[in-house]
Amino acid sequence: MNRLKLATVWLGGCSGCHMSLLDLDEWLIDLAAHVELVYSPIADQKTFPEGVDLTLVEGAIANDEHLELIQDVRERSRMVVALGDCAVTGNVTALRNPLGEARSILQQVYIEHGDPRGVLPSTPGIVPILLDQVIPIHMIIPVDLFLAGCPPSGPRIRAVLEALLAGTPPELAGGFG
Amino acid sequence: MAARTLTINGTLISARSNETVLEAAREAGISIPTLCHLDGLSEVGACRLCLVEIAGSPKLQPACHTTVTEGMEVQTDTPRLKAHRRAIVELLFAERNHICAVCVASGHCELQQLAVEVGMSHVRYEYLSPDCSVDISHARFGIDHNRCVLCTRCVRACDEVEGVHTWDIAGRGTNARLITDLNVPWGEATSCTSCGKCLLACPTGAIFSRGSTVAELERDASRIATIVAARNERW
Amino acid sequence: MMEFQDLQIMAEQERTRRKAIRIHCCTSSGCQASGALELFHQLQAAVEAAGQNERVDIIGVGCMGFCGQGPMVSVEADGVLFEHVRPEQAPEIIASLDGGPCNVKQGDHAHPFFARQMHIVRRNGGVIDPERIEEYIAVGGYQALYHVLHEMSPAEVIDAITRSGLRGRGGAGYPTGLKWATVAKSPGERKFVICNGDEGDPGAFMDRSILESDPHLILEGMSIAAYAVGADQGYLYVRGEYPLAIARLQKAIAQARKHDLLGSQIFDTSFNFRVDIRVGAGAFVCGEETALIASIEGRRGQPRPRPPYPAEHGLWGYPTLINNVETFGNIAPIITNGADWYAGIGTERSKGTKVFALTGKVRNTGLIEVPMGMTIREIVEELGGGTPDGTPVKGVQTGGPSGGCIPEALFDTPVDYESLAEVGSIMGSGGMVVMDATTNMVEIARFYMEFCMDESCGKCIPCRTGTVQMYRLLSKISAGQATAADLATLEQLCHLLRETSLCGLGQSAPNPVQSTLRYFREEYERLLRKRVTINLTSR
Ligand SMILES: Cc1cc2nc3c(=O)[nH]c(=O)nc-3n(C[C@H](O)[C@H](O)[C@H](O)COP(=O)(O)O)c2cc1C
Ligand code: SF4
Ligand code: SF4
Ligand code: SF4
Numbered sequence: 001m002n003r004l005k006l007a008t009v010w011l012g013g014c015s016g017c018h019m020s021l022l023d024l025d026e027w028l029i030d031l032a033a034h035v036e037l038v039y040s041p042i043a044d045q046k047t048f049p050e051g052v053d054l055t056l057v058e059g060a061i062a063n064d065e066h067l068e069l070i071q072d073v074r075e076r077s078r079m080v081v082a083l084g085d086c087a088v089t090g091n092v093t094a095l096r097n098p099l100g101e102a103r104s105i106l107q108q109v110y111i112e113h114g115d116p117r118g119v120l121p122s123t124p125g126i127v128p129i130l131l132d133q134v135i136p137i138h139m140i141i142p143v144d145l146f147l148a149g150c151p152p153s154g155p156r157i158r159a160v161l162e163a164l165l166a167g168t169p170p171e172l173a174g175g176f177g
Numbered sequence: 178m179a180a181r182t183l184t185i186n187g188t189l190i191s192a193r194s195n196e197t198v199l200e201a202a203r204e205a206g207i208s209i210p211t212l213c214h215l216d217g218l219s220e221v222g223a224c225r226l227c228l229v230e231i232a233g234s235p236k237l238q239p240a241c242h243t244t245v246t247e248g249m250e251v252q253t254d255t256p257r258l259k260a261h262r263r264a265i266v267e268l269l270f271a272e273r274n275h276i277c278a279v280c281v282a283s284g285h286c287e288l289q290q291l292a293v294e295v296g297m298s299h300v301r302y303e304y305l306s307p308d309c310s311v312d313i314s315h316a317r318f319g320i321d322h323n324r325c326v327l328c329t330r331c332v333r334a335c336d337e338v339e340g341v342h343t344w345d346i347a348g349r350g351t352n353a354r355l356i357t358d359l360n361v362p363w364g365e366a367t368s369c370t371s372c373g374k375c376l377l378a379c380p381t382g383a384i385f386s387r388g389s390t391v392a393e394l395e396r397d398a399s400r401i402a403t404i405v406a407a408r409n410e411r412w
Numbered sequence: 413m414m415e416f417q418d419l420q421i422m423a424e425q426e427r428t429r430r431k432a433i434r435i436h437c438c439t440s441s442g443c444q445a446s447g448a449l450e451l452f453h454q455l456q457a458a459v460e461a462a463g464q465n466e467r468v469d470i471i472g473v474g475c476m477g478f479c480g481q482g483p484m485v486s487v488e489a490d491g492v493l494f495e496h497v498r499p500e501q502a503p504e505i506i507a508s509l510d511g512g513p514c515n516v517k518q519g520d521h522a523h524p525f526f527a528r529q530m531h532i533v534r535r536n537g538g539v540i541d542p543e544r545i546e547e548y549i550a551v552g553g554y555q556a557l558y559h560v561l562h563e564m565s566p567a568e569v570i571d572a573i574t575r576s577g578l579r580g581r582g583g584a585g586y587p588t589g590l591k592w593a594t595v596a597k598s599p600g601e602r603k604f605v606i607c608n609g610d611e612g613d614p615g616a617f618m619d620r621s622i623l624e625s626d627p628h629l630i631l632e633g634m635s636i637a638a639y640a641v642g643a644d645q646g647y648l649y650v651r652g653e654y655p656l657a658i659a660r661l662q663k664a665i666a667q668a669r670k671h672d673l674l675g676s677q678i679f680d681t682s683f684n685f686r687v688d689i690r691v692g693a694g695a696f697v698c699g700e701e702t703a704l705i706a707s708i709e710g711r712r713g714q715p716r717p718r719p720p721y722p723a724e725h726g727l728w729g730y731p732t733l734i735n736n737v738e739t740f741g742n743i744a745p746i747i748t749n750g751a752d753w754y755a756g757i758g759t760e761r762s763k764g765t766k767v768f769a770l771t772g773k774v775r776n777t778g779l780i781e782v783p784m785g786m787t788i789r790e791i792v793e794e795l796g797g798g799t800p801d802g803t804p805v806k807g808v809q810t811g812g813p814s815g816g817c818i819p820e821a822l823f824d825t826p827v828d829y830e831s832l833a834e835v836g837s838i839m840g841s842g843g844m845v846v847m848d849a850t851t852n853m854v855e856i857a858r859f860y861m862e863f864c865m866d867e868s869c870g871k872c873i874p875c876r877t878g879t880v881q882m883y884r885l886l887s888k889i890s891a892g893q894a895t896a897a898d899l900a901t902l903e904q905l906c907h908l909l910r911e912t913s914l915c916g917l918g919q920s921a922p923n924p925v926q927s928t929l930r931y932f933r934e935e936y937e938r939l940l941r942k943r944v945t946i947n948l949t950s951r
């Protein structure tokens with residue numbers, strides 16, 4: 001049988017949305033009969049592959065690495081789902097937004113509330129560069145489906161996946177928080 | 178009181194002559210989203226969520242502020258109205274910092290509920306992320322301006338029901354902020370009787386009871402001993 | 413007690429005490445800003461020095477309209493007009509009365525800027541001393557009020573105003589007679605008349621100029637209105653940024669009271685009318701009638717939903733007539749000259765004249781009063797004299813933040829309420845900004861949106877926060893960082909604000925955007941880019 005190619009992506013989020021997915025326990029085994037997990041924080045794949053059918057994205061866009069990855073995700077996925085409030089609204093990851101631009105936040109965290117004689121971390125190419133504002137993924141790429149919740153419960157994720165596998169429009173009951 | 182017959186979404190209904198379209202609709206089991214309206218308070222027609230189409234009127238009219246007339250034909254749920262309502266709720270979410278996941282009101286918030294009702298899957302506008310303050314100077318209550326939607330329900334409840342007028346609004350446009358007395362911290366607002374009516378009126382997590390937020394959960398460890406004692410003594 | 417004879421006697425006395433030569437020196441705000449007060453004193457000193465006291469009078473007058481050329485001085489009898497007069501040139505001007513050499517720049521009354529105007533509301537501007545009621549009476553002032561109180565019933569007054577075809581000059585063009593009739597027939601123990609002098613449009617100064625130049629004209633118009641609708645109390649709402657207008661109105665009210673032209677039993681009739689000034693803090697939204705009423709009542713200046721309209725439920729819940737300054741300025745002339753005379757001026761549905769503040773990239777700037785129906789081309793090219801440096805004209809903006817931009821191709825549009833609305837703008841209160849080929853239309857739209865955002869009262873959600881989103885989108889487009897999707901969002905927001913905002917501010921805030929999109933869309937599209945970009949800034 002030709003299994004659908006599924007990817008899950010972890011951007012600026014707490015991994016809670018992935019935990020919620022893992023909460024589906026033995027249903028994941030049923031799922032595996034229908035999909036092939038081609039990219040995920042819980043799989044060992046370094047680059048985002050081509051020809052993905054469905055990608056679930058957890059987390060907001062918070063740094064330059066996210067910005068780059070999300071473009072690849074869009075270009076290489078037939079369908080992109082924003083999974084959880086961070087991906088949909090910025091949510092907890094965006095709590096820093098009112099505090100100002102990235103530089104001033106680093107200053108507050110590492111110097112003012114940290115070590116007054118310390119330095120701002122700077123390791124180009126290793127630690128990604130923070131964006132001034134955390135933004136939801138649909139501000140950068142077109143998103144096909146929004147599944148709110150912090151995190152969305154396992155059963156809600158399951159309902160959406162089942163609908164998508166069956167080719168029917170998913171029921172997105174439930175809201176933010 | 179004379180009766181009026183009108184149609185709402187094509188259904189013939191009758192209403193008392195002094196009723197608003199909102200009241201008539203609700204009695205007929207037709208729901209119209211509202212936010213600034215609260216039963217018992219005066220109407221300000223500010224949130225624009227209850228706008229309806231009335232045949233013959235070029236402008237949309239707020240159901241909460243429009244009296245029924247004989248033969249009126251009202252539409253409450255057209256695609257145009259739905260689109261406007263969704264946009265208005267989105268604008269509110271983008272205006273301040275609504276992080277439901279860490280909000281005291283999550284699960285019993287009218288704004289959160291409205292988002293579901295109007296089908297707001299996401300917000301198309303730029304989040305303004307303003308720097309808002311939280312005032313916990315009052316002994317029993319707090320106000321988190323991050324969650325305030327400026328509906329003025331607290332202002333009216335305090336003024337019209339408690340008869341005090343501790344609350345008002347200062348500033349203009351998106352910089353408008355609720356203030357207590359002449360812009361002093363709530364705890365120093367001498368007019369406040371601590372009646373809690375604003376808390377009851379607030380649709381969101383803006384006005385909250387002290388002790389209900391995650392960070393300041395107040396414990397009473399002595400209750401454990403009480404419980405154990407109660408068990409042991411079979412109270 | 414003032415009688416008709418007393419009016420005539422005062423007028424006669426005033427005329428006989430006039431000296432042979434009257435020199436008018438504009439002392440209104442525009443010319444004061446370029447040193448007119450000093451000039452006024454120097455002119456008086458020069459008359460003194462030349463021993464011409466018996467023959468020459470220096471009169472501080474209201475605005476002559478050519479404010480861009482101020483300070484302005486004119487010599488009444490021979491119609492000589494001096495522009496950009498410097499105080500040290502005063503002796504030269506006095507000497508020139510007797511044929512002395514004079515190098516002061518002279519204006520030309522035959523210039524289309526003056527010749528094509530038609531003065532009804534501004535007829536006393538630059539001609540009388542606004543601080544002396546005697547001068548107003550000498551030109552026939554308060555006779556219309558007398559006529560109305562003694563020879564017309566309120567219904568007849570309303571009928572005359574209705575037949576004249578006068579429409580509100582505050583922006584929307586609502587038929588004035590119809591509004592008066594509604595107030596007159598609304599039941600109420602008391603009624604009020606309010607004159608709206610809030611004038612908040614950026615660049616507009618028509619009402620300020622009228623109030624500064626001819627305050628009694630407005631008081632007389634309000635009195636006639638009060639008689640017609642049955643009011644006994646009036647309020648003049650003027651923004652605090654107009655100190656000279658306020659001072660002159662205070663003076664005018666005191667003088668009118670002294671001569672029993674305001675107060676009890678005016679002209680020996682049972683008509684009582686008192687007028688008080690209320691000074692606004694200068695919020696644009698306080699020009700909106702329900703916000704203005706809230707402000708007079710001492711509450712936060714915010715609009716409320718209409719209906720009920722102020723005509724039925726206004727100040728403190730009583731029926732209230734609220735009209736614009738210029739609207740009131742037309743009343744006495746209509747009574748004096750008759751409704752038919754007025755109805756004979758202008759177009760089919762827009763009667764009379766309109767005062768505009770002509771500004772921007774145009775040679776002759778200032779206040780103009782022209783008959784309705786004059787084309788934009790005539791105003792810009794003939795009165796305005798085209799652009800100063802000959803750069804082609806691109807368009808005009810009328811109606812301020814609630815109005816729109818009209819491209820040069822449509823300059824043959826006549827200025828009347830319907831025609832301007834048809835091309836996507838509004839008459840508004842009378843701002844007219846000329847733009848040349850170098851003007852960036854996206855920036856124009858952004859400027860007005862910023863104004864609306866700053867002036868939104870914050871009561872209703874679409875305007876309060878929609879204007880912020882629109883301003884940000886326009887800034888993004890302007891900076892070349894927006895996509896076609898952003899432009900689509902902007903257009904949806906235009907739609908939202910127009911249809912759902914509570915008051916006219918939010919409802920018309922999209923006008924500058926929509927009109928520039930309608931005529932200059934390519935200027936927006938040129939700035940769009942294909943992909944979303946996020947700046948990795950602040951590093
Ligand atoms: C935001 C806003 C500002 C306004 N500002 C003014 C103003 O400055 N002066 C004015 O006469 N009318 C203004 N208006 C119009 C008034 O609400 C009202 O229609 C007008 O004063 C009626 O007078 P009229 O019938 O003589 O035009 C404004 C309306 C809005 C919505
Ligand atoms: S939505 Fe909630 S659970 Fe999911 S990543 Fe964000 S914070 Fe974690
Ligand atoms: S006030 Fe309501 S919408 Fe806002 S964060 Fe709290 S729960 Fe969410
Ligand atoms: S505090 Fe609550 S009730 Fe008061 S204006 Fe804000 S949201 Fe409305």
Ligand code: SF4
Pocket residue numbers: 697714715867868869870871872873875876913914915916917918919
């Ligand atoms: S449209 Fe704007 S100015 Fe008018 S009531 Fe709404 S927020 Fe206030």
Ligand code: FES
Pocket residue numbers: 210211212213214221222223224225226227228239240241242
């Ligand atoms: S509920 Fe009617 S306008 Fe807010």
Ligand code: FES
Pocket residue numbers: 438439440441442443444474475476477478479482483484
């Ligand atoms: S102010 Fe002097 S001419 Fe207008």
